[in-house]
Amino acid sequence: MDIQPAHLDRLAAELPGSVHLPDTAGYAETLGRVFFPDASRRRPACVVSPATTGDVATVMRAANECGLGVTVRGGGLSSNCVADGAVLLDLSRHMNSARQEGDRVVVAGGATVGAMLDALAPAGRIVPVGIAAHAGFGLMSRGGVGYFTRSLGLTIDHLVEVELVLPSGRVVRLSDESGGHDADLWWAVRGCAPPFGVITSATLRTHKAGPVWVDRMVLGLDALPTYFRVAPRVPRHTMMGAVLGYSDLVPGEPIFFVYTTCSSQDATDIAESRLAASEVENASRHRYYRSEMTGRYLSGLPEYTPPGAGGADPAPLSLPEPGDRRGSFYGKAVFVGPTLDESVAQALAKQVRAAPTPFCRIDFQQTGGALADVGDTDTAFWGRGSEWNIPLNAIWDDAADGPACLNWARDTIAVLAGHTTGFYSVEVRPGFAETDAELEAAFGGNLERLRALRAAYDPRGVFSTYPL
Secondary structure, X not given: OOOOHHHHHHHHXXXXXXXXXXXXXXXXXXXXXXXXXXXXOOOOOEEEOOOOHHHHXXXXXXXXXXXXXXXXXXXXXOHHHOOOOOEEEEOOOOOOXXXXXXXXXXXXXXXXXXXXXXXXXXXXXXXXXXXXXXXXXXXXXOOOOOOOHHHHOOHHHHEEEEEEEOOOOOEEXXXXXXXXXXXXXXXXXXXXXXXXXXXXXXXXXXXXXXXXXXXXXXXXXXXXXXXXXXXXXXXXXXXXXXXXXXXXXXXXXXXXEEEEEEOOOOHHHHHHHHHHXXXXXXXXXXXXXXXXXXXXXXXXXXXXXXXXHHHOOOOOOOOOOXXXXXXXXXXXXXXXXXXXXHHHHHHHHHHHHOXXXXXXXXXXXXXXXXXXXXXXXXXXXXXXXXOEEEEEEEEXXXXXXXXXXXHHHHHHHHHOHHHEEEEOHHHOOOOXXXXXXXXXXXXXXXXXXXXXXXXXXXXXXXXXXXXX
Protein backbone atom coordinates (compact mmCIF):
# COMPACT_ATOMS: atom_id res chain seq x y z
CA MET A 1 0.00 0.00 0.00
CA ASP A 2 1.21 3.51 -0.79
CA ILE A 3 1.75 5.64 2.28
CA GLN A 4 -1.00 8.20 2.86
CA PRO A 5 -0.93 11.56 4.70
CA ALA A 6 -2.93 9.97 7.50
CA HIS A 7 -0.20 7.38 8.00
CA LEU A 8 2.45 10.08 8.29
CA ASP A 9 0.24 12.02 10.69
CA ARG A 10 -0.10 8.93 12.87
CA LEU A 11 3.67 8.38 13.00
CA ALA A 12 4.33 12.06 13.73
CA ALA A 13 1.76 12.05 16.56
CA GLU A 14 3.11 8.90 18.17
CA LEU A 15 6.80 9.84 17.73
CA PRO A 16 6.95 13.64 17.91
CA GLY A 17 10.16 15.10 16.55
CA SER A 18 11.38 11.77 15.13
CA VAL A 19 9.62 11.74 11.75
CA HIS A 20 11.36 13.53 8.86
CA LEU A 21 9.48 14.13 5.64
CA PRO A 22 10.94 14.58 2.14
CA ASP A 23 12.72 17.88 1.50
CA THR A 24 13.44 18.44 5.20
CA ALA A 25 16.94 18.71 6.65
CA GLY A 26 16.67 15.51 8.70
CA TYR A 27 15.52 13.53 5.67
CA ALA A 28 18.30 14.84 3.41
CA GLU A 29 20.96 14.34 6.07
CA THR A 30 20.05 10.68 6.62
CA LEU A 31 20.08 9.84 2.91
CA GLY A 32 23.27 11.84 2.40
CA ARG A 33 25.08 9.59 4.89
CA VAL A 34 24.05 6.32 3.20
CA PHE A 35 27.17 4.80 1.66
CA PHE A 36 25.58 2.90 -1.21
CA PRO A 37 25.11 5.41 -4.09
CA ASP A 38 21.92 3.95 -5.59
CA ALA A 39 20.32 3.64 -2.15
CA SER A 40 21.13 7.26 -1.31
CA ARG A 41 19.25 8.40 -4.42
CA ARG A 42 16.01 6.61 -3.54
CA ARG A 43 12.98 8.38 -2.09
CA PRO A 44 11.54 6.79 1.06
CA ALA A 45 8.15 8.07 2.20
CA CYS A 46 9.75 9.36 5.40
CA VAL A 47 12.70 8.87 7.71
CA VAL A 48 12.07 7.93 11.36
CA SER A 49 14.87 8.27 13.92
CA PRO A 50 13.82 6.12 16.92
CA ALA A 51 15.49 6.59 20.29
CA THR A 52 14.30 3.40 22.00
CA THR A 53 13.12 -0.13 21.31
CA GLY A 54 9.64 1.11 22.19
CA ASP A 55 9.86 3.68 19.41
CA VAL A 56 10.81 0.96 16.93
CA ALA A 57 7.87 -1.17 18.10
CA THR A 58 5.54 1.80 17.58
CA VAL A 59 6.71 2.19 13.99
CA MET A 60 6.38 -1.52 13.30
CA ARG A 61 2.83 -1.71 14.67
CA ALA A 62 1.77 1.25 12.55
CA ALA A 63 3.45 -0.15 9.44
CA ASN A 64 1.91 -3.59 9.92
CA GLU A 65 -1.59 -2.23 10.54
CA CYS A 66 -1.40 0.13 7.55
CA GLY A 67 0.39 -2.25 5.16
CA LEU A 68 3.49 -0.10 4.83
CA GLY A 69 6.99 -1.20 3.88
CA VAL A 70 9.94 -0.62 6.21
CA THR A 71 13.70 -0.61 5.70
CA VAL A 72 16.41 -0.18 8.32
CA ARG A 73 19.58 1.89 8.23
CA GLY A 74 22.26 0.82 10.66
CA GLY A 75 25.74 1.14 9.20
CA GLY A 76 24.31 2.39 5.91
CA LEU A 77 26.48 0.18 3.66
CA SER A 78 23.68 -1.92 2.18
CA SER A 79 21.81 -1.28 -1.04
CA ASN A 80 18.67 -2.63 0.64
CA CYS A 81 18.64 -0.15 3.54
CA VAL A 82 16.55 2.36 1.54
CA ALA A 83 13.52 1.72 -0.69
CA ASP A 84 11.29 4.09 -2.64
CA GLY A 85 8.00 4.76 -0.85
CA ALA A 86 8.92 2.85 2.33
CA VAL A 87 9.48 4.05 5.89
CA LEU A 88 13.20 4.31 6.57
CA LEU A 89 14.12 3.54 10.18
CA ASP A 90 17.43 5.29 10.89
CA LEU A 91 18.85 3.54 13.95
CA SER A 92 22.25 5.17 13.52
CA ARG A 93 21.23 8.55 14.90
CA HIS A 94 20.31 7.60 18.49
CA MET A 95 20.62 3.82 18.93
CA ASN A 96 24.37 3.52 18.35
CA SER A 97 25.97 2.58 21.67
CA ALA A 98 28.31 -0.31 22.53
CA ARG A 99 29.60 -1.38 25.93
CA GLN A 100 31.74 -4.20 27.27
CA GLU A 101 30.33 -6.44 29.98
CA GLY A 102 33.00 -8.92 31.09
CA ASP A 103 33.75 -11.21 28.15
CA ARG A 104 30.65 -10.00 26.30
CA VAL A 105 29.76 -6.82 24.44
CA VAL A 106 26.26 -5.32 24.25
CA VAL A 107 25.62 -3.42 21.04
CA ALA A 108 22.65 -1.25 20.04
CA GLY A 109 21.06 -1.90 16.66
CA GLY A 110 22.38 1.24 15.00
CA ALA A 111 26.00 0.84 16.09
CA THR A 112 28.77 -0.01 13.66
CA VAL A 113 31.32 -2.78 14.07
CA GLY A 114 33.89 -0.03 14.52
CA ALA A 115 32.02 1.33 17.55
CA MET A 116 31.82 -2.20 18.97
CA LEU A 117 35.55 -2.79 18.55
CA ASP A 118 36.38 0.63 20.01
CA ALA A 119 34.40 -0.27 23.13
CA LEU A 120 36.44 -3.47 23.47
CA ALA A 121 39.86 -2.00 22.67
CA PRO A 122 40.84 -0.95 26.22
CA ALA A 123 40.46 -4.57 27.36
CA GLY A 124 42.29 -5.96 24.31
CA ARG A 125 39.23 -7.92 23.20
CA ILE A 126 37.57 -8.31 19.79
CA VAL A 127 34.65 -9.84 17.94
CA PRO A 128 35.44 -11.13 14.43
CA VAL A 129 33.74 -8.85 11.89
CA GLY A 130 34.18 -7.92 8.23
CA ILE A 131 36.85 -5.66 6.76
CA ALA A 132 35.06 -2.28 7.04
CA ALA A 133 34.47 -0.50 10.36
CA HIS A 134 31.31 1.24 9.06
CA ALA A 135 29.26 -1.97 8.67
CA GLY A 136 26.26 -2.48 10.95
CA PHE A 137 23.88 -5.29 11.83
CA GLY A 138 22.71 -5.70 8.25
CA LEU A 139 26.07 -7.29 7.55
CA MET A 140 26.76 -8.71 11.01
CA SER A 141 23.51 -10.68 11.04
CA ARG A 142 24.07 -12.09 7.55
CA GLY A 143 27.52 -13.49 8.27
CA GLY A 144 30.50 -11.22 8.83
CA VAL A 145 33.51 -12.41 6.78
CA GLY A 146 36.88 -10.87 7.61
CA TYR A 147 40.44 -11.29 8.82
CA PHE A 148 39.50 -13.61 11.72
CA THR A 149 37.04 -15.88 9.88
CA ARG A 150 39.59 -18.68 9.49
CA SER A 151 40.55 -18.65 13.17
CA LEU A 152 37.34 -17.59 14.95
CA GLY A 153 34.45 -17.96 12.49
CA LEU A 154 31.73 -15.51 11.48
CA THR A 155 30.26 -12.62 13.44
CA ILE A 156 26.94 -14.48 13.70
CA ASP A 157 28.73 -17.38 15.39
CA HIS A 158 29.39 -15.03 18.33
CA LEU A 159 25.82 -13.88 18.90
CA VAL A 160 24.66 -14.73 22.41
CA GLU A 161 21.36 -12.85 22.49
CA VAL A 162 19.36 -10.66 20.13
CA GLU A 163 16.53 -8.26 20.87
CA LEU A 164 14.29 -8.29 17.81
CA VAL A 165 11.20 -6.21 17.01
CA LEU A 166 8.90 -8.25 14.79
CA PRO A 167 6.67 -6.80 12.03
CA SER A 168 3.74 -7.04 14.47
CA GLY A 169 5.58 -4.77 16.92
CA ARG A 170 6.16 -7.59 19.38
CA VAL A 171 9.60 -7.51 21.01
CA VAL A 172 11.35 -10.85 21.50
CA ARG A 173 14.68 -11.78 23.09
CA LEU A 174 16.32 -14.67 21.31
CA SER A 175 19.16 -16.95 22.42
CA ASP A 176 20.18 -20.59 22.73
CA GLU A 177 17.62 -20.78 25.54
CA SER A 178 14.75 -19.87 23.20
CA GLY A 179 12.10 -22.50 22.66
CA GLY A 180 9.18 -23.10 20.33
CA HIS A 181 8.67 -20.52 17.60
CA ASP A 182 11.33 -18.25 19.12
CA ALA A 183 13.89 -21.01 18.56
CA ASP A 184 13.05 -20.84 14.85
CA LEU A 185 13.62 -17.08 14.87
CA TRP A 186 16.93 -17.50 16.70
CA TRP A 187 18.02 -19.87 13.94
CA ALA A 188 16.88 -17.43 11.23
CA VAL A 189 18.45 -14.23 12.56
CA ARG A 190 21.89 -15.86 12.52
CA GLY A 191 22.36 -15.45 8.79
CA CYS A 192 19.13 -13.80 7.64
CA ALA A 193 17.82 -11.24 10.13
CA PRO A 194 16.64 -8.29 7.97
CA PRO A 195 13.55 -10.02 6.49
CA PHE A 196 12.26 -10.95 9.96
CA GLY A 197 12.56 -7.89 12.18
CA VAL A 198 14.62 -5.02 13.49
CA ILE A 199 17.59 -5.85 15.70
CA THR A 200 17.56 -3.20 18.41
CA SER A 201 20.23 -4.78 20.62
CA ALA A 202 22.56 -7.77 20.62
CA THR A 203 25.04 -9.40 22.96
CA LEU A 204 28.13 -11.09 21.51
CA ARG A 205 30.97 -13.22 22.85
CA THR A 206 34.41 -11.60 22.65
CA HIS A 207 37.98 -12.88 22.44
CA LYS A 208 41.29 -11.69 23.78
CA ALA A 209 43.46 -10.62 20.84
CA GLY A 210 46.76 -8.85 20.34
CA PRO A 211 48.22 -7.02 17.33
CA VAL A 212 47.70 -8.54 13.89
CA TRP A 213 50.71 -9.04 11.60
CA VAL A 214 50.09 -7.83 8.04
CA ASP A 215 52.09 -8.44 4.85
CA ARG A 216 51.11 -6.61 1.64
CA MET A 217 52.43 -7.26 -1.85
CA VAL A 218 51.65 -5.87 -5.30
CA LEU A 219 52.55 -8.35 -8.02
CA GLY A 220 51.80 -9.19 -11.62
CA LEU A 221 48.82 -11.30 -12.59
CA ASP A 222 51.15 -14.24 -13.26
CA ALA A 223 51.18 -14.98 -9.49
CA LEU A 224 47.47 -15.79 -9.42
CA PRO A 225 47.72 -19.57 -10.12
CA THR A 226 50.30 -19.98 -7.35
CA TYR A 227 48.08 -18.01 -4.97
CA PHE A 228 45.18 -20.37 -5.68
CA ARG A 229 47.48 -23.30 -4.83
CA VAL A 230 49.17 -21.84 -1.73
CA ALA A 231 46.31 -20.08 0.08
CA PRO A 232 44.21 -23.19 0.92
CA ARG A 233 47.26 -24.71 2.66
CA VAL A 234 47.85 -21.91 5.17
CA PRO A 235 46.94 -22.61 8.83
CA ARG A 236 43.95 -21.12 10.60
CA HIS A 237 45.92 -18.28 12.14
CA THR A 238 46.63 -16.95 8.64
CA MET A 239 44.30 -15.26 6.16
CA MET A 240 45.66 -14.77 2.65
CA GLY A 241 43.36 -12.36 0.85
CA ALA A 242 43.85 -10.61 -2.46
CA VAL A 243 42.52 -8.07 -4.95
CA LEU A 244 42.66 -8.01 -8.74
CA GLY A 245 42.34 -4.44 -9.92
CA TYR A 246 44.18 -1.23 -10.73
CA SER A 247 46.42 1.16 -8.81
CA ASP A 248 48.36 4.34 -9.51
CA LEU A 249 51.37 2.39 -8.26
CA VAL A 250 51.46 0.77 -11.72
CA PRO A 251 49.54 3.18 -14.01
CA GLY A 252 47.43 1.60 -16.71
CA GLU A 253 48.24 -2.02 -15.84
CA PRO A 254 46.12 -4.45 -13.82
CA ILE A 255 47.82 -5.68 -10.65
CA PHE A 256 47.49 -8.50 -8.15
CA PHE A 257 47.46 -7.28 -4.54
CA VAL A 258 48.03 -9.95 -1.85
CA TYR A 259 47.06 -9.10 1.74
CA THR A 260 48.25 -11.69 4.27
CA THR A 261 47.46 -11.48 7.99
CA CYS A 262 48.48 -13.60 10.97
CA SER A 263 46.38 -13.42 14.13
CA SER A 264 48.99 -15.25 16.21
CA GLN A 265 51.75 -13.35 18.03
CA ASP A 266 54.06 -16.38 17.98
CA ALA A 267 57.22 -15.64 15.95
CA THR A 268 57.16 -19.11 14.40
CA ASP A 269 53.58 -18.66 13.20
CA ILE A 270 54.38 -15.25 11.71
CA ALA A 271 57.42 -16.70 9.95
CA GLU A 272 55.18 -19.43 8.49
CA SER A 273 52.76 -16.79 7.17
CA ARG A 274 55.64 -14.76 5.72
CA LEU A 275 56.97 -17.85 3.96
CA ALA A 276 53.60 -18.56 2.35
CA ALA A 277 53.42 -14.97 1.08
CA SER A 278 56.96 -15.24 -0.28
CA GLU A 279 56.05 -18.37 -2.23
CA VAL A 280 53.35 -16.37 -4.03
CA GLU A 281 55.73 -13.44 -4.55
CA ASN A 282 58.41 -15.66 -6.09
CA ALA A 283 55.94 -16.90 -8.70
CA SER A 284 55.71 -13.44 -10.30
CA ARG A 285 58.13 -11.76 -12.67
CA HIS A 286 56.65 -8.39 -11.63
CA ARG A 287 57.18 -7.41 -7.99
CA TYR A 288 56.13 -3.81 -7.48
CA TYR A 289 55.73 -3.49 -3.71
CA ARG A 290 56.05 -5.36 -0.44
CA SER A 291 55.78 -4.25 3.18
CA GLU A 292 54.87 -5.67 6.57
CA MET A 293 53.59 -4.21 9.84
CA THR A 294 51.54 -5.01 12.92
CA GLY A 295 48.44 -3.17 14.07
CA ARG A 296 45.37 -3.34 16.25
CA TYR A 297 42.30 -4.93 14.72
CA LEU A 298 40.42 -3.28 12.97
CA SER A 299 41.21 0.43 12.93
CA GLY A 300 44.99 -0.10 13.17
CA LEU A 301 45.20 -2.18 9.97
CA PRO A 302 45.72 -0.86 6.44
CA GLU A 303 42.75 -0.73 4.10
CA TYR A 304 42.01 -3.87 2.09
CA THR A 305 42.92 -2.14 -1.16
CA PRO A 306 46.15 -1.69 -3.16
CA PRO A 307 48.57 1.11 -2.24
CA GLY A 308 48.73 4.13 -4.52
CA ALA A 309 51.52 5.95 -6.32
CA GLY A 310 54.88 5.47 -4.66
CA GLY A 311 53.39 2.89 -2.28
CA ALA A 312 51.19 5.46 -0.51
CA ASP A 313 48.60 3.92 1.80
CA PRO A 314 45.05 4.18 0.45
CA ALA A 315 42.72 6.62 2.16
CA PRO A 316 40.48 5.02 4.80
CA LEU A 317 36.97 4.16 3.67
CA SER A 318 34.63 6.89 4.87
CA LEU A 319 30.92 7.53 4.74
CA PRO A 320 29.87 10.31 2.39
CA GLU A 321 28.75 13.73 3.48
CA PRO A 322 25.40 15.13 2.31
CA GLY A 323 25.87 16.80 -1.06
CA ASP A 324 28.93 14.75 -2.09
CA ARG A 325 29.09 13.73 -5.74
CA ARG A 326 28.21 10.05 -6.09
CA GLY A 327 29.04 7.50 -8.76
CA SER A 328 27.41 4.08 -9.24
CA PHE A 329 28.14 0.60 -7.97
CA TYR A 330 27.08 -2.95 -8.85
CA GLY A 331 28.36 -5.62 -6.48
CA LYS A 332 28.16 -9.39 -6.26
CA ALA A 333 29.80 -11.80 -3.82
CA VAL A 334 30.11 -15.54 -4.38
CA PHE A 335 31.58 -18.23 -2.18
CA VAL A 336 33.87 -20.72 -3.88
CA GLY A 337 35.66 -23.87 -2.83
CA PRO A 338 39.41 -24.60 -2.86
CA THR A 339 39.21 -25.72 -6.51
CA LEU A 340 40.28 -22.52 -8.28
CA ASP A 341 42.99 -23.43 -10.79
CA GLU A 342 45.17 -22.07 -13.60
CA SER A 343 42.32 -21.96 -16.11
CA VAL A 344 40.26 -19.81 -13.70
CA ALA A 345 43.32 -17.62 -13.11
CA GLN A 346 43.71 -17.04 -16.83
CA ALA A 347 40.02 -16.26 -17.27
CA LEU A 348 40.00 -13.80 -14.35
CA ALA A 349 43.16 -12.11 -15.64
CA LYS A 350 41.40 -11.64 -18.96
CA GLN A 351 38.37 -10.20 -17.18
CA VAL A 352 40.29 -7.65 -15.13
CA ARG A 353 42.15 -6.49 -18.25
CA ALA A 354 38.74 -5.97 -19.89
CA ALA A 355 37.29 -3.98 -16.96
CA PRO A 356 35.28 -1.00 -18.32
CA THR A 357 36.68 1.38 -15.65
CA PRO A 358 39.84 1.32 -13.50
CA PHE A 359 37.63 1.33 -10.38
CA CYS A 360 36.38 -2.22 -11.05
CA ARG A 361 37.94 -4.90 -8.84
CA ILE A 362 37.73 -8.57 -7.90
CA ASP A 363 38.40 -9.35 -4.22
CA PHE A 364 39.37 -12.64 -2.59
CA GLN A 365 38.48 -12.82 1.11
CA GLN A 366 39.82 -16.12 2.34
CA THR A 367 37.47 -18.16 4.53
CA GLY A 368 37.80 -21.88 5.28
CA GLY A 369 39.07 -22.93 8.70
CA ALA A 370 36.66 -22.14 11.54
CA LEU A 371 33.90 -21.24 9.08
CA ALA A 372 33.17 -24.95 8.69
CA ASP A 373 33.08 -25.66 12.45
CA VAL A 374 29.34 -24.87 12.31
CA GLY A 375 27.02 -26.85 10.04
CA ASP A 376 25.13 -25.40 7.07
CA THR A 377 21.77 -26.05 8.72
CA ASP A 378 22.74 -25.09 12.28
CA THR A 379 22.06 -21.43 11.41
CA ALA A 380 20.48 -19.77 8.40
CA PHE A 381 23.93 -19.10 6.90
CA TRP A 382 24.70 -21.43 4.00
CA GLY A 383 28.05 -22.25 2.34
CA ARG A 384 30.22 -23.21 5.29
CA GLY A 385 32.56 -25.29 3.16
CA SER A 386 33.90 -22.38 1.13
CA GLU A 387 37.54 -21.36 0.79
CA TRP A 388 36.94 -17.82 -0.44
CA ASN A 389 34.29 -15.15 -0.48
CA ILE A 390 34.79 -13.24 -3.73
CA PRO A 391 33.20 -9.77 -3.75
CA LEU A 392 33.12 -8.43 -7.28
CA ASN A 393 32.67 -4.66 -7.59
CA ALA A 394 31.79 -2.84 -10.80
CA ILE A 395 32.15 0.91 -10.14
CA TRP A 396 31.66 3.82 -12.51
CA ASP A 397 31.29 7.60 -12.51
CA ASP A 398 29.97 8.14 -16.05
CA ALA A 399 26.41 6.84 -16.56
CA ALA A 400 27.39 5.76 -20.07
CA ASP A 401 29.65 3.09 -18.56
CA GLY A 402 26.78 1.50 -16.63
CA PRO A 403 25.67 -1.19 -19.12
CA ALA A 404 29.25 -2.28 -19.80
CA CYS A 405 29.99 -2.51 -16.07
CA LEU A 406 26.92 -4.65 -15.40
CA ASN A 407 27.82 -6.99 -18.25
CA TRP A 408 31.41 -7.19 -17.03
CA ALA A 409 30.29 -8.15 -13.53
CA ARG A 410 27.94 -10.85 -14.79
CA ASP A 411 30.57 -12.26 -17.16
CA THR A 412 33.08 -12.41 -14.31
CA ILE A 413 30.64 -14.26 -12.06
CA ALA A 414 30.13 -16.73 -14.92
CA VAL A 415 33.86 -17.49 -14.91
CA LEU A 416 33.49 -18.76 -11.34
CA ALA A 417 30.25 -20.71 -11.93
CA GLY A 418 31.84 -24.18 -11.88
CA HIS A 419 33.47 -23.48 -8.51
CA THR A 420 30.68 -21.62 -6.72
CA THR A 421 29.50 -23.08 -3.40
CA GLY A 422 27.19 -20.24 -2.36
CA PHE A 423 26.33 -16.57 -2.64
CA TYR A 424 26.80 -13.96 0.08
CA SER A 425 23.30 -12.67 0.82
CA VAL A 426 24.52 -9.15 1.65
CA GLU A 427 24.80 -8.58 -2.12
CA VAL A 428 21.40 -10.02 -3.15
CA ARG A 429 19.21 -7.20 -4.42
CA PRO A 430 15.62 -7.28 -5.64
CA GLY A 431 14.61 -6.53 -9.18
CA PHE A 432 17.37 -8.20 -11.18
CA ALA A 433 17.01 -11.18 -13.50
CA GLU A 434 19.51 -13.10 -11.38
CA THR A 435 17.91 -12.38 -7.99
CA ASP A 436 16.02 -15.69 -7.65
CA ALA A 437 19.07 -17.75 -8.60
CA GLU A 438 21.21 -15.80 -6.13
CA LEU A 439 18.73 -16.47 -3.34
CA GLU A 440 18.87 -20.19 -4.09
CA ALA A 441 22.66 -20.08 -3.92
CA ALA A 442 22.70 -17.86 -0.81
CA PHE A 443 20.46 -20.01 1.38
CA GLY A 444 20.54 -23.41 -0.32
CA GLY A 445 18.77 -26.06 1.73
CA ASN A 446 17.67 -23.44 4.28
CA LEU A 447 15.64 -21.35 1.82
CA GLU A 448 12.34 -23.25 2.10
CA ARG A 449 12.39 -23.05 5.90
CA LEU A 450 13.22 -19.31 5.81
CA ARG A 451 10.38 -18.59 3.40
CA ALA A 452 7.91 -20.48 5.57
CA LEU A 453 9.00 -18.49 8.62
CA ARG A 454 8.71 -15.25 6.73
CA ALA A 455 5.18 -16.08 5.63
CA ALA A 456 4.28 -16.75 9.28
CA TYR A 457 5.90 -13.65 10.80
CA ASP A 458 5.44 -11.07 8.04
CA PRO A 459 2.27 -12.00 6.16
CA ARG A 460 1.59 -8.35 5.23
CA GLY A 461 5.02 -7.86 3.69
CA VAL A 462 6.37 -5.11 5.93
CA PHE A 463 9.89 -6.26 5.05
CA SER A 464 9.13 -7.33 1.48
CA THR A 465 11.83 -5.02 0.10
CA TYR A 466 14.41 -7.44 1.53
CA PRO A 467 14.62 -10.32 -0.97
CA LEU A 468 13.99 -13.82 0.30
